[in-house]
Amino acid sequence: MHDPEAMLALLNTGAFLLCVGFLVYVLCILRPFLRRRDSVPGTRAGHDFHLVVPCLNEEDVIAATVRHLTTDFPDATVWIVDDGSTDATPLLLAALADRHQNLRVLTRRAPEARQGKGAALNAAWRAISAELPVDADRDKVIVGVVDADARLERVCPDVICGPAYFGARSVVAVQVQVRITQDVDALVSTDPGRLGDLGRERHRDPLLVQLQDMEFTGTIAAMQTLRQRTGSVAMGGNGQFTRMSGLDRIAREHGTPWHGALLEDFELGLHVLLTGGRTEYCDDTFVAQLGLTRLKPLIRQRSRWAQGGIQCLRYLWQVLCSPRVPLGGALEVAYYLYVPWSQMLGSVVFPTAIAVDAYYAFSTGDGPADWWAAGAWGLVPLALLFGVLPQFIWGPIYRARTGGVISRRRAVWLGLANIGYGYLLQAAVWWAFTRTLRRRTDWKKTARTDQAGAAPAPLPLDPAPAGSPVLIGSPR
Structure with a gap:
């Protein structure tokens, strides 16, 4: 498809549907969560x-x-x-x-x-x-x-x-x-x-x-x-x-x-x-x-x-x-299993839609100003509603859920950082998909020393002989 307008319409529709689906799910989980009782x-x-x-x-x-x-x-x-x-x-x-x-x-x-x-x-x-x-x-x-x-x-x-x-x-x-x-x-x-x-x-x-x-x-x-x-x-x-x-x-x-x-x-x-x-x-x-x-x-x-x-x-x-x-x-299980695929799809659709938008703005009409005045400004509130708000709201909710142990300013900062955090983790889905295609199921263990600093050198232990598991400790 070589028509920029048609490509733009297709991509924007796909991005809009993905965003609406995500926002609807966020609203579905928020209602019972905020109304729960001890x-x-x-x-x-x-x-x-x-x-x-x-x-x-x-x-x-x-x-x-x-x-x-x-x-x-x-x-x-x-x-x-x-x-x-x-x-x-x-x-x-x-x-x-x-x-x-x-x-x-x-x-x-x-x-x-x-x-x-x-x-x-x-x-x-x-x-x-x-x-x-x-x-x-x-x-x-x-x-x-x-x-x-x-x-x-x-x-x-x-x-x-x-x-x-x-x-x-x-x-x-x-x-x-x-x-x-x-x-x-x-x-x-x-x-x-x-x-x-x-x-x-x-x-x-x-x-x-x-x-x-x-x-x-x-x-x-x-x-x-x-x-x-x-x-x-x-x-x-x-x-x-x-x-x-x-x-x-x-x-x-x-x-x-x-x-x-x-x-x-x-x-x-x-x-x-x-x-x-x-x-x-x-x-x-x-x-x-x-x-x-x-x-x-x-x-x-x-x-x-x-x-x-x-x-x-x-x-x-x-x-x-x-x-x-x-x-x-x-x-619900079906939706959860669908999420990795929607994340991969979104990581392709959203950047592509932005790129086509930019191409359309600079190559048609009288340039970006004309494009903006013709109604492109409407993309901004849509982006805030569907792409920013569902990630940002968790900062203030986190402050309320933890008894206010963080400041309002920290809650706002966490909400803003959560926007990048959510999109960053899409890279993990692509890594997983690549490993699945390569039929790789081995994983390097996440070291606790990632938090604490350099790992101590392993002690030289004698190799244990093969056999059944050994139980240490007396039964009650």
Whole structure:
């Protein structure tokens, strides 16, 4: 097509439809999110919690996380799955296992080790199953998955055992809110002194870290709130809790609870829905984790998530045809799986439309001034409404949601920065798409030292012989 006017009309129509679709979705997630109410808390009494932490070369953070989980949750069993670490992680875990009665260390060795997070979680599921008494009520056994740098709010088990969550027999899995910060201990602290300084601590977080926190407590939390209405809440890789009976049911139908997608958490949620279970999102408690302070590791992380979403596209037909998944939930899942493709399409359509607009302005009529006076000025309010406002509003919402611990000026700045942040992450989708075309599924682990500085040199450890996983720690 060589007619500039026709090309301009086609591109502008495509860009307009993409923008309208995005704005409508933002409005759909905002309404239930802003109107949500606190849930009624429950009690963890009668439930058996098992907290699973997959780890690989986590010497910088694993000791503090183990102390946190074993001390703050003494009635839970903490399972650390060492997936073939070559740094000081095995030595640290061996020493910690001698000090904490409720700690189990599951050591995976080559060639079974490093087969993905799903494989490590399946190993933990087998070990937990083997330790449970024969007459255990597996509906009351709750398996939680947390990251190696995570901090769980102390009331988390009680909150998720409330009547809206595991207090309801139909609920099989619960995802709690995720918070991103540079000081995970301050965020979950119950010390009044530290809580008084929390606003200043949050303000000192780097901009990129605050943008990640705003994304999880804003956009993602709003999406999950909508999913509560549609019956399609997605599981996350940190702060996910599932009944043991639900994991067993998935294993009976599909071999194991977790599978090979790079987005194994979202994949687990789909399997919960496909096996007739209900998933829920809990915004009344949270898990905190360290944020990434550099762009390259962040884009690599989001590329892994995007590629995992592309891999999960194979479940779309099953979800749409399943009598166990409500229609609203199936449509929401379909939209989520469509998002990476719309992002790639938008990253082509929008710049091309701008380029054709510029060409048309300078090569037709009496130049840009005539073009502007002829009605092109109307593109500006449209761009602000569809391209800027849906990204900017999360800054003020973030300030309101976090209790005003940041200033109004900071909220405005975060909203403006979020515009670039959202478009920047489109690069991650293209990276994921390229890897999918090349059939690449390997991923370099995101190092915790991206936050803290240079990584310490790995300790020279003797290579472990091949064999079955080794369990350190005495059964209860």
